[in-house]
Amino acid sequence: MNDWLIGLDAVLSVGALSMIALGVAIGLVCGALPGLTATMAVALLLPVTFSLDPLPGMMLLVGVYGGTLYAGSIPAILLRAPGTPSAAATVIDGYPMSRQGKAGQALTVSLVASVVGGLVGTVLLALFAPQLASVALVFGPPEYFMVAVLALAVIASISAGKLSSGLLSGMLGVAIGVVGMDPIEGFPRFTFGTTELTAGIPFIAVLIGLFGISEAFTQIAGTEQGGRAEPPPVGRFTLGPRWLRRLGPATGGSSLMGFFIGLLPGTGGDVASYFAYNETRRWSRRSGFGKGEPSGVAAAESANNASTSGALAPTLVLGIPGDSVTAILIGALTVHGLQPGPQLFEGSPDLIYGTMLGLILTYLAILPLGLLGIRLWPMLKATPTALLWPAVIMVSLVGAFALRLSLVDVGIALAAGALGFALTRGGYPLAPMVIGLILGPMAESNLRLSLIISGGSLDWLARPIPIAILLLIAVAVVATKLATRRAAQRPEPAPVGEER
């Protein structure tokens, strides 16, 4: 416990506290802008930390990290333009809520769920980091492959009722993900001889186009045809006590799942939020998912924020980054001559325990700043359609350009916007495409790695975790089938978000 006091002493300094506040404020703005991801925001602030002491530097970056992951949900809910890839799953229920005049509630749900997810994750990190970090080591390519397959199954539940459209959209996403360098053999494929495509079709540019720009096209087309020009009302921001019971299980369960997914190196908030969204939906008794169910927003947001803390466990304990942001955090430490890993726990308790306490303070700072912010953001939405949506397109394109300062990415974002517009018109859901794009490459490279390591045999399927996940998928398929058959008349009382 002594180490905690050392950490607390270190964090409760003007330098560290002001860096947390500054980091969160920067994160809130960057996260809300499509194209500026948590990774980019943290990377660009990294050089600033070189001139700070290690702890205030970490506080700045951790504040940005947490703030960005939360704020990505704001445009996802208001404009259907996720600010970060982690907020893509928030769109599924958040935007319908906004269209139904419940934007205020959606924003509050997202804020509270983000803070709860972040706090739950940090407490888990603080209590069990050393034990949990070793979980990351049990996961090899076979296990990652099965996790990807389980998460890909989300396509089925999202597309309930129109499975073929959903699958088609999902396959399209997987196909886009195939373009670029072959992950195992390392040769360019489907690039038509161009260097630009060798890098693959940039995921974030596609995301920007598919959601933000395509929605702008849809809205503008709607206005042209004399549709409703007035935006829906924002509604109330307050949540009554009833909401606690309604959202509690989804938030708690998704926080656990998000933390767990975050633990696995190489998987971050985007996988975590889809994974948790899917499981919450699968085990929930409610049927409104995809049409504005607040539990869906709570699940996605609590999971992606909890994954932050999860990613820090292998980073701090083993010195292995849990995702691209924590890889940069390691850089911030090594530049001060500190090597993340077991020795840091003994050598610099102020830094390790200070970082964990700082994360808690980060989320405590997000709550009031967010409450202040969510009343301002919808004012943007009150802007007349004729100005708002062109502005969304402009900001989206700037975001796409900012990724690599490349006009090709701008073109890709526009093309994805047109594709999204056409698909939406044709009644195809877009979420499966994003899921295919995120998880397709993960499934591919891990399947092929499993086969390389096992010398071509399928023995690895019989390892405990893959077998367990396989059974889980089977159970899920049967359960979904049964649930669909019984329709809404006799919904099963299934446990919510209890697994793992």
Place this chain on the structure above:
Amino acid sequence: MRTRKLALIPPLVLLAAGCGPAASGGSGSGGAVEIVVPYAAGGGTDQTARQLATAAEKTCGFNTVVSNKEGAGGAIGFQAAADADPDGSTLGIVTAEVAMLAHRGVTDVTPDDMDGVLQYNFDPAALTVDAGSDYDSVHDVIEAADRGAGATIGTSGAGSIWEAAAKGLAAEEGVEMTYAPFEGAAPAITAVLGGQVDATTVSGAEVRAQVESGELNSLAVMGEERLSFLPDTPTLREEGIDWISGTWRGVAVPEGTPQETVAELETCFNEAARSEAFTSFMEKGGFGVRYRGAEEFDSFMDAEYEHFGQTMGGAGNE
């Protein structure tokens, strides 16, 4: 009412610019020199480039703008730097991959399209195994490979320099190993810790934390000398294997840049790279320092290109 709401837009756009890449650059006064980094912001190449750029602002007397043009294993950034105007207004950071990518059919850019200015870094590969494994020396690994028992090597990616390091070692000893290309060094290290693969050949700097904590054991480094932070790990040459492999980083300009411009840049970047601020950054970050001047670096890049042409044997065209 309406105008008040609209007034929100310009400050938001400004804030966007504030946390965008624009914030990373110089004054934007038009006289700034662009430095193209072919990898993502935050990585090792980006960190060293930004530190060098900061030091060079003092010694060269111009502002610098660092732009990350990542993708295709570095090909996008190399291409951008090679295609820029050869007038000294655009520099590129080059790494070992510039001598490798063309052999894999990824890009047409080769070291011929660039003129070297200065090399500032070399990090050797290290053959590293789990501390609890039966492998006690590089010869144990070679022997296992020879018997066909194991020797699965985790690398940081298909066609990466660390894969080339492992393949070169195997070729030198005439054995066959299995190469598992992970996405980056971190998952490869995790795979060794978790017993998914037998060994990894990522750089010594990348496994430093785990070796120092006793979880991993580096059997040999593939540089000319031992690493200061792994003093007990012999070089391959000490073990009787003649194989040197590692990554390097340097500064280059588009081919055709006037000689006097190259000479000026060489002088002031050399001064920057040897400055106290930069060298202490390199040491703390675990980056190995190795200098080569413009001429020497240029011929070194050509030699590396030739060398990879032989060892990689057009692997991409199989």
